[in-house]
Amino acid sequence: MEEINNSNHIPYHLIMDELEGKISTTDLQELESWKAANPDHLRSYQEILDIADHSELLMVYKETDPEQAWQRFEPSIPVETRIVSLHPQKKKGLPFLKWAAAVMVLISGAWFVANQRGWIGEETVRTGNEHQKLVLPDGTEVFMNANTTISYHKSGFLNSRNVELEKGEAYFNVIHDEKSPFSIKVGELYVNDLGTSFNLKVEPEQVVVVVNSGKVALEQGKETKKILLSAQDRGTFNKVTKEMSAVKNEDLNYKAWHDKTLHYQQALLTEVSDDMKELFGTQIVFQDSTLKERKLSAYFKNKSEEEIMNTIGETLRLKVTKRDGTFVLSN
Amino acid sequence: MTNKDNELIEGICRKDKQCFELLYKGHYKKLYVLAFQYVRQQEMAEEIVNDVFLKVWNDAEQLNIKQSLGPYLSRCVINMALNSIKKESRKAANEVRFLSGYEEYEEESDAAQILENKLIRLEKALESLPPQCRKVIMMSKFDKCKQQEIADALNISVKTVKSHLTNGYEKIRVILSKEQVLFFFLFLLSAVELRLLHLINVL
Numbered sequence: 001m002e003e004i005n006n007s008n009h010i011p012y013h014l015i016m017d018e019l020e021g022k023i024s025t026t027d028l029q030e031l032e033s034w035k036a037a038n039p040d041h042l043r044s045y046q047e048i049l050d051i052a053d054h055s056e057l058l059m060v061y062k063e064t065d066p067e068q069a070w071q072r073f074e075p076s077i078p079v080e081t082r083i084v085s086l087h088p089q090k091k092k093g094l095p096f097l098k099w100a101a102a103v104m105v106l107i108s109g110a111w112f113v114a115n116q117r118g119w120i121g122e123e124t125v126r127t128g129n130e131h132q133k134l135v136l137p138d139g140t141e142v143f144m145n146a147n148t149t150i151s152y153h154k155s156g157f158l159n160s161r162n163v164e165l166e167k168g169e170a171y172f173n174v175i176h177d178e179k180s181p182f183s184i185k186v187g188e189l190y191v192n193d194l195g196t197s198f199n200l201k202v203e204p205e206q207v208v209v210v211v212n213s214g215k216v217a218l219e220q221g222k223e224t225k226k227i228l229l230s231a232q233d234r235g236t237f238n239k240v241t242k243e244m245s246a247v248k249n250e251d252l253n254y255k256a257w258h259d260k261t262l263h264y265q266q267a268l269l270t271e272v273s274d275d276m277k278e279l280f281g282t283q284i285v286f287q288d289s290t291l292k293e294r295k296l297s298a299y300f301k302n303k304s305e306e307e308i309m310n311t312i313g314e315t316l317r318l319k320v321t322k323r324d325g326t327f328v329l330s331n
Numbered sequence: 332m333t334n335k336d337n338e339l340i341e342g343i344c345r346k347d348k349q350c351f352e353l354l355y356k357g358h359y360k361k362l363y364v365l366a367f368q369y370v371r372q373q374e375m376a377e378e379i380v381n382d383v384f385l386k387v388w389n390d391a392e393q394l395n396i397k398q399s400l401g402p403y404l405s406r407c408v409i410n411m412a413l414n415s416i417k418k419e420s421r422k423a424a425n426e427v428r429f430l431s432g433y434e435e436y437e438e439e440s441d442a443a444q445i446l447e448n449k450l451i452r453l454e455k456a457l458e459s460l461p462p463q464c465r466k467v468i469m470m471s472k473f474d475k476c477k478q479q480e481i482a483d484a485l486n487i488s489v490k491t492v493k494s495h496l497t498n499g500y501e502k503i504r505v506i507l508s509k510e511q512v513l514f515f516f517l518f519l520l521s522a523v524e525l526r527l528l529h530l531i532n533v534l
Contacts, residue, residue: 012497020477047504051453055472058450058457060367066359070352073381077348077388 010044019052021213021231025252025263026299028232124151127168131257136163138175140182143258145169145201169201171258176214189237189244192217196231199255207237210254218244262300262308269294269329272312280305287330291318336400343391355384358401361447362408368446369412379415383407401441409442456506460499467495 014031017023023031035042125134126149134142134150137157144150148168161182174182174193182193184200186207191200196214201207209216209229216229218237227244229235234249252263253275262275270292276282282305286292294316300308309327313320319330339357342350359380366376383404387394394403457465463485470476470484478496482489 010501012500013493016471016478016493016496022477044504047508048500051500051503051507052472054449054453055457055468057364057368057446058453059473060373061360061364061447061450062454064360064363066356069359069363069377069380070355072377073355073384074352076381077351077385 010041010048012048015045015048019049025232029265122151123154124149136161138177138180138182140175141173143171143173145171145257165200165202167202169199169257171197171199171255173197174214186237187239188221188242190219190221192219198229199258205239207239209235210249210251211235212255220244260302262298262303264296264298266295266297268292269296269312269316272296276305276308282309283326284309285326285328287328291329291331294318340387340391340394340400343388351384351388354387358404358443361443362404364450365405365443365446366408366412369409370415375415376412379408379411382411399441401444405440405442405444452507452510453503456503459506460502464495464499464502467492468499471496 011031011034014023014027014034017027018031035045125132125144127144127146129146131146132144134144136142136152137154138161140161142150142163145168148170149166150163150168150170151166152163159180161177161180162185163183164185172184172193174196176196184191184193186200186202189207191198191207191209193214193216196211196216198209198211198214198216200209209218211229211231211233213231215231216235217226218229218235219226220237220242225244227235227246229246232249233246234251234254235244235246237244252265253261256262256275256279260279262272262279264272269286273282273284273286273292276284296312296316298311298315300311303311306322309320309322312318313329321328321330336354339350339354343354362380362383363376366379367373370376370379386407387404394400457468460468466485467481470481471478476484478489478492481487482492485492
């Protein structure tokens with residue numbers, strides 16, 4: 001009986017959304033807490049992922065034709081001699097590869113020069129106090145926060161998708177193209193995207209990347225140092241120590257400036273006040289310092305500064321008064 | 332199975348290409364899907380399996396015939412797959428996942444055979460589902476359709492797609508977990524049977 005109950009409560013809809021890579025932050029949290037609630041849950045979850053993965057493998061398996069594979073393979077089998085090297089076909093392929101590589105280098109060199117000549121110059125986009133949406137030649141969307149500078153080469157962009165974020169903050173919605181990686185340069189750090197959406201912010205001492213979906217790689221200069229971030233990971237690059245690190249993102253509102261959505265689960269009012277200040281420039285004064293410790297659970301989407309403040313007041317039964325552009329919260 | 336493989340290996344030692352062809356075609360599918368499970372790329376998976384078979388063709392005499400061929404081939408494929416993943420450093424995440432799994436991998440077992448059995452069981456479980464439900468699952472995994480795309484294609488609501496997915500996965504999960512126990516015993520039984528056959532042959 002117990003077991004039947006358990007299986008009936010598997011949140012399939014959440015897992016399916018997760019598999020499709022379009023799960024919302026709230027749903028993901030719900031799923032995570034379900035997984036953590038009981039070891040059996042985790043096991044069921046793993047079983048479902050296995051079924052999904054194996055279904056994919058099953059397709060590959062069924063489409064495989066040993067007959068055709070043999071036809072392709074047969075010519076590479078060495079015929080007579082018994083003293084043969086381990087991978088004869090590879091050795092034969094090597095000089096060809098070298099030539100191919102040389103030709104590729106020449107071609108790409110030629111491309112590069114052609115591009116250089118064709119350049120009208122660097123395109124630089126700066127925002128002041130406003131936000132701006134920038135659509136790059138490949139269709140990638142960049143939502144720029146205020147005081148942000150982004151530059152890229154206009155004509156060469158489709159050949160090498162390189163963008164430089166000089167300062168500020170931006171939310172990227174990158175069009176995936178396996179053949180052409182998307183790379184953002186931030187000082188010494190390269191943020192290489194593997195087809196995804198993420199938020200990138202340059203702070204005085206560090207660069208912060210929060211991934212919403214897909215995968216992102218952080219690479220340092222030409223060195224091999226590299227970390228890979230998945231959805232809901234937060235990666236930082238310390239400009240001083242040059243250290244990179246990754247943790248699970250706990251700030252639900254990292255892209256509030258972009259999607260105008262604020263989401264709180266038992267968050268301290270001081271935290272809310274900081275977000276409001278960043279988002280609207282709202283000044284909040286707590287009449288009693290114990291009020292700062294009060295906790296809020298709420299969800300705001302496309303709400304104005306005043307609407308949010310009023311909701312906070314109603315939820316926590318506080319008095320909200322506005323004086324000279326400053327909100328005062330009192331009991 | 333083992334006996335037939337042994338005969339084929341003997342043939343390969345004599346450079347009998349027909350024996351090689353039979354061995355190749357007999358093992359290709361499961362080794363290919365095993366390689367694919369690691370590298371997730373069709374061409375690379377094929378290359379890996381072919382390299383393993385070339386090794387068999389070239390070094391057949393040095394193969395230890397006493398050990399059965401299946402586990403040996405699986406191990407070669409896995410090792411080669413891991414090596415090529417290492418080379419492709421951009422797949423760092425996968426590598427970590429598989430390397431950690433690999434440490435627990437028993438040398439004696441035949442990974443390709445185990446995977447093939449699982450896939451065949453999964454196929455049977457899929458076949459036991461109601462047609463529409465099966466279709467939704469196949470579209471979501473085989474054709475990699477999004478829920479919305481499936482809904483549009485079949486002219487049903489996303490909610491219905493979701494409920495098909497839920498019911499389908501749940502049924503498969505129950506069927507497979509029930510079978511797991513049964514198959515373990517069948518596996519033991521067949522192992523004993525093989526040993527017996529082998530004994531009779533020896534006598």
